Amino acid sequence: NAGVTQTPKFQVLKTGQSMTLQCAQDMNHNSMYWYRQDPGMGLRLIYYSASEGTTDKGEVPNGYNVSRLNKREFSLRLESAAPSQTSVYFCATRDSHSYEQYFGPGTRLTVT
């Protein structure tokens, strides 16, 4: 089992470019989440998906869109990247029985 995987691991974008961060899980969990992590600020929720076909905004959704393609995959899209979106992005899934969230390895994004 791969658990939670994310691609790419690293990405450098220029201001205004777009890109999609991919997340996939083989844990058969219903809920999936996207967080960003900035120094000194912990992890902040961008968007989440309680189940296939549903998505909702988290704490910091501006500048992002998401797609829950199926139960396994949850993607995060930056339509027009800004330097303020330089961060490490983590995808996570949640076990509905234990409540534990399992994190992917992260994507380090730099916007210049």
Add this chain to the structure above:
Amino acid sequence: GENVEQHPSTLSVQEGDSAVIKCTYSDSASNYFPWYKQELGKRPQLIIDIRSNVGEKKDQRIAVTLNKTAKHFSLHITETQPEDSAVYFCAASTSAGGTSYGKLTFGQGTILTVHP
């Protein structure tokens, strides 16, 4: 929404000493409180969690205590070792049901350094 405050932001101890990290939360509906450890360049990993129907939980050298009345919870690490050095995050959430869907609100993190 929920707000989680974590203290201290940095903590330096000698090997073998105990370390305590404290968090407060604002939403009285929160009922799930996990602690994550994150090593440099790695993903956060759950080390212990507690639900609001218990006051304390232990797992070997780590323990978590919860005071629902005061809305605070703490992580205790005893007999610290250099490999305990990492960033520790607390978080709060309501469990499944309603509209929360298990959203976690994280504290700002504590950098723990254990000196040999």
